[in-house]
Structure formats: C-alpha cells, structure tokens
Amino acid sequence: MCSTLRKCGTYRTEVAGHHDHGSTFQGRKKDGNPFQDNFDKRNPRYEHGGRELPPSGCQENDGSVEMGDVHKDRQLRHTPYSVEHNKKLVKWHSEVRIHTTTWRNRKCPERKMMEDTQDRKTSAWFKVTIPYGEKYDKAWLINSIQSHCSVPFTPLDFHYFQNRAHFFVQGASTASALNNVNYMICDDQNRKICIFVNHSSAPFSVKNRLKPSQMELLKLTMDKRYDVSRQALDLQRLRFDPDLTGSDVDIILNRRNCMAATLKIIESNFPELLSLNLCNNKLYQLDGLSDITEKAPKVKILNLSKNELMSVWELGKVKGLKLEELWLEGNPLCSTFFDKSAYVSAIQDCFPKLLRLDGRELSPAVTVDIDSSEFMKPCEESRNGFETLKHIVLQFLQQYYSIYDSGERRGLLGAYHEEACFSMTIPFNPEDSAPKSLSQYFGESRNIKVVKDPDLRGQLLRHTKRDIVDFLGALPKTQHDLSSFLVDTWYQTKRMLCFSVNGVFKEVEGQSQGSVLAFTRTFIATRGSNSSLCIVNDELFVRDVSPPETQSAFSIPVSTPSSSSEPSLSQEQQEMVQAFSAQSGMKLEWSQKCLQDNEWNYTRAGQVFTMFQTEGKIPAEAFKQIP
C-alpha cells in the first residue's frame, strides 16, 4: 500500500494525488479492483488538493463516508491511510457502482436528485470527465463542448489527470445538457468524444475559496509586488512573503484555490499585465495557471523557473499566451532533453513566437501548419504548409547551384556532411540504348535494377564529402535554370529536411554543349541552428527533356553567377535578397540582380526598382507567380 504522505521540508503534509471516482467506474479495468488501481497510481505531482467526497447522492448520511477531509492536516500528518480504510472505501464504492451505472444510462439527473432523501442545496455540483481528454487542447475542447451544449456553462477547475480531462459545473440542468453532448463531438481524427457527467462535491477551488479577508491581504501583498512601469508582477516565493506568513494566509500556488484567487486578483486589478514571475513556487502542474489565457491574456513574459514542472506538456496548458520571453531553468523538465537544441525546439513548438528563453535570444522558429488541397490535380509547389521552410530551402538551393554552376565545385565541400552519400542515375529504357545526350553519365548511373554486382553498386555510391565533391567536379560544367525549379519538401523533422528539386539545366561545355537536360535531385539534410542545412544524402537523376520543357527553359534571363573569383553571397546579402524579394514581389534571382547592380545599397535598389516599375520596364516573368 503506498503511503499517501509526502513530507517535504517545511511544507505541511499534503495528500498526493487525487481520487477520481467518476472515472473509476467508467474505466474498464479487467483485473483487480478498479478503485484499488487508481489509488495506487497516484500522480504525486498532481495536486488537486485532495480527494473529493464520493458521489454523495447515494448515502443518507454524507458525513459518515467521508474518509477524512484532507485539509485537516492534523489527521493526515499522523494517520496514513491504513489498510482498513481502504477496505472500507473499496466496499463502499462497489455499492455506489450501481448508482453510477444507472447514471450512465442517462437517467435524468433532476429525477435522480429528487429521489435523494439527502437534504441538498439546489445548485449541485457535477464533475465532467472526458476519457482520453489528455490529448485535447483545453480551449478547443471547451469550445467544442459549448457549441454542442444547449445550456451555456462555466467550466471550473479544468484539469488533466492520467489520460483524462475533467472539469466541474454547477446545476443539474447544465449537467444534463452536458451529458447529452456525449458522442456528439468528433475530434480531428474523426473519433467521437465521450463525455461522462457525475455527481460530485464542489470543486477544490470553490470548497476552499479564500475568505474575503484573506483575499484582501493577498491583494495588498500583490500590490506591493507590482511594478507599474514594467507592468510586471513578481510573485516569486509568494508563500513566504512576510505579509502573508504573519497572518493566517497560506498561499500555496500549486493549489487550485490559491491560484484561482491570484488570477482573480490579477484579472480585476492588473488586467493589462505584461510580465508575471512565478519563480520558486513549487508548481507541479499548470492546470490552475491555464486560466491565465482568459484572465490576463496580454502576458508576454513568464517566469516559471525553479518550479517542479516535469514535462513540456505542462507548458501546453498555457500555450494560449503569446509569450515572447520565458524562463524555465531549474525545472525537472529541463534535464529530460538530449541536448540544448532539442530543449529549445520543444519549447518553440509550444510558443512559436518566443524570442528569449532562459535569458538567451532565440532564432525564430520555423512554424509548420498543414493545409489540405485538392486531389489528383498536379499543382505547382507542394502546398503543404512548409511555406516558411521554403525560404530556407530556396536560399540553400540558390547558394548550392551558384557554386555548382561556377565551375569550381570544390566550394560545395561546405555543404556536405563528412559522411554524406551521393549517387546518380539516368533512366533505363529496356528498348533503346542511352540517348547520346546522356552518354557521359551512362557509366556513373547507379540503377540497381541494372547493376547487380554488389561491388560495383558500392563503387557507384560516393561516400564522404571529399569523394562526392571530387566526383561532382568531374561532371560537365552546367548552368541551371533556377526559375524552372520545382521543389517538393516532403519530409521534415526537427533534425532533418528532405526535399526534391525538379528542373532543367544546360551543359555549357564539352561534347554536349548547349544541350538542355532535366533533372530530379533529392536532398536529405540535417538542420543546423541558424537555418543552415548540411547534406547527408544526395541523389541525382538526369534525363532528357521533353519538348515543352525545352521551350520554357531559359526563356527568361537568369542572373548568371560570374566566375569563381566572386564570393558567394554573405548571410547579410542573402537576407537582403529575401527581404527585397518579399517587398518587391520579384523572384529571388531578379531581386539579387537588382541589389547587385546597385552595389547592395538596399534603399537605392528599392528606388531603382520603383522607378523601373512605374516605367513598365520590368517584364512579368520577373515577378513571383501568385499561387
């Protein structure tokens, strides 16, 4: 039997974990007593502040089944739950089971209430349980339920426990209306969401509401900690504030009632709050804090350092805040990451617009959202929502091909990983021999449908960046038509990116000089910290062009990179090109040309551009097509 005590320093002992009576019955536990199961699986970090009373409609005398109010600390300190206690609870709950089953068969709660001999207040409390609710975002869930519910309701004490979501509502008619929402909502994977509603005692934050005198004291304390000039509220170590410890006010922010009171004061007194410091408050969970998205939505700076947050999932509960600065160091979750960049990435996933984490500036995260598109119609760039990645990819391709076409391909050494792989192929047509235009590549083609010898297969796969760049250097000199490029970004994780480029190029020397060929090149690259890409796999497929492709190729001037003596674009120059392209609407290579012609003087280039544009001197092909 697990002890439910946890002595922690000077804190008074508290019950760890929370009984979830309602869900116990709904849960389908095959072995053992379901209640026992729940009891053992206490989540020590979750602190709803104690057990609820069991559904009280079922017994005449409420008081006798109350196994001890956990807030009577005296009791707890000295009397851990004994085995006998458990047995009683167990037995009691198997009796209750029947009632709850009836409830699940959707008998009207009002009728049920009238059957009670218990003298109860008219506004009874109900606990709503959503099994597997853990995976749903709080705001989405509440909004979805509200939109299907005939009666408006106010969810109180919304929290997650194990894999369920819970909240409390008041009033039998509300409960009944919510019960009817069961199976009416579909999640984004088309699974129906279950909603169970059960009798309950009042939620913790209501039952243990701060008295008006306590609220007043808290408000005064918070006033003292408020910095008007920065609109910042410093609540670190709030519990031990001398003003509070002197009186009988114990503000344990991890407890729902205290957090709710604090947020209430913030909402009424500091609604324009920008910065909130909750450092060192022994916060194990952020369920209580999640209400901040409604009470103080303008908060941009949040300090949660030196708390007890175990996972990034907790942060998801406040992701409604548009945070610019976040402090998390000193939480257990910080040491669960493999490395710093994984930690930063995970936080950025939660708060995409975050600028500073633990005092350090962050490079802006790449956000990805997927949007759907029509079937079967081939379309231009894959509209897969990797729009922000496109800049990284396009920038990479620009750089890559400017070196590739420059004649000095050794410059590509910097683009490849030490142990990168490269291979190339040409199409194999069983009927004809290789067309003349591809004859140079014939011997290098690693088509494993044709090449069966394992040694030869091994040889044709270039390994290590030196080998690769040497091999590439030996290929004919080329000129690629960047405007013909079509890029599919087809797989990405935080660490890597896969994309395929389809396009055409011209051979500018050698026996096939002037011939235009088409290619598909697949890159797999790891992502570095500053949006840099490092190629680990590179596969090139070269084929003849079809007549329509020849026509469109090279029809508009491309800024040809000059000889190898010209250095490739610096970081700043690339950024200028991007910005210029975004502002003018011209394609990247045209923007680059304009900037280059104006000696990288952005303002002058802009003036020149505007002048030419008004004079109608810029051809339509210079501009990016609007998808």
Add this chain to the structure above:
Amino acid sequence: SRKFRSNWSQGDKDTTKEVTIIRRGHTPARWTREEVVTPPLPGHAATSSLMATPMDFKTYVDQACRAAEEFVSIYYDTMDKRRQALTRLYLDKATLIWNGNIVSGLDALNNFFDMLPSSEFQVNMLDCQPVHEQATQSQTTILVVTSGTVKFDGNKQHYFNQNFLLTAQSTPNNTVWKIASDCFRFQDWASS
C-alpha cells in the same frame, strides 16, 4: 523457410546469399506478400538493443539495396494488383505528396488510394542510399528513388519519379520496412 530463419540469428552467416523469407508463388494464398520483410539487421539479431558489432558502411549499403529491391517489387505489385492492401506498407503517420498534393495519415491515404484509378506501373530505374543516422536519430532509414512509366485507367501514360523514406522496425527474427514518406510526381506534371 522456417529452417532458414533459425540460422540467421547466428550472426556470422554470409548474408549475401539469403532468400526472402516469404517467396512469391510458393506460398499458400493467405501468405501474400503484404509486408516488406528482410532478414534481421546485423547486430540486432542477437540482442534487441545492444549492437554486438557496429555495422560497417558496406553492410549498410548492401542492406539498403536488398530492402529497396524487395520493397519496390512488393510496392508496385500491390499498387497494381492489390490496391486495398497498399496502406499496410505505410506507417500510421506517413505522408504522401502526390504531384504536389499532400495526403497525410493512414485514413487519408486509404481514401486517396481508393480514389486513384487502377494503375499499371513499369519501374525502370531504382536507386537507394542508407540515410545517415544523424538525420534520423538512429532510426534505420533508407532513401529509395524510382522512375519509370505509369498508366492510370482512363488517363494517358506518364513518366514518373518517386522517392520514399523507408524506416526499419527490427524484431529478432526479421526487419519490417515501412514507408515514412512518399513523394510522387509525373515528369510532365506541368502539362497534364
């Protein structure tokens, strides 16, 4: 084939001569090839997680080629003849980009392949590379690139290019390869 299987776990077997565990044409009807299965990865055979000997690059490459060949023969065959079983080759969260259109997740993939008319694929080119573990966080992955022709019922024939990322799921007895990502395009996408 059971006899063969038990020998693979000895580890020092010459792995260049093995045979696919399930052989086409020799199996009872219910053993149709619906999974891409190759012998266990070297190093995985003995214990589940610790690699007895690190894989050398050549072995990686050979393994990738084997898996790619096996995969391609099953994939296009299934696509042409047993279309309803095709999504079994994909991971749950796999994504397909088909001529620029995104199809993500098994449900969407099922719908998509249902809608796609019946096909006749002819693969003329196949290349593969083992993907560097730095990109995949030690999840064994290979890049497969194919090209050829396809004719969808009611449409003209097209040349196509396709690439796949296959990831390995190792068990002591074998390795099952599944598609993590798939990118398909007609070569003449612009004019179709």
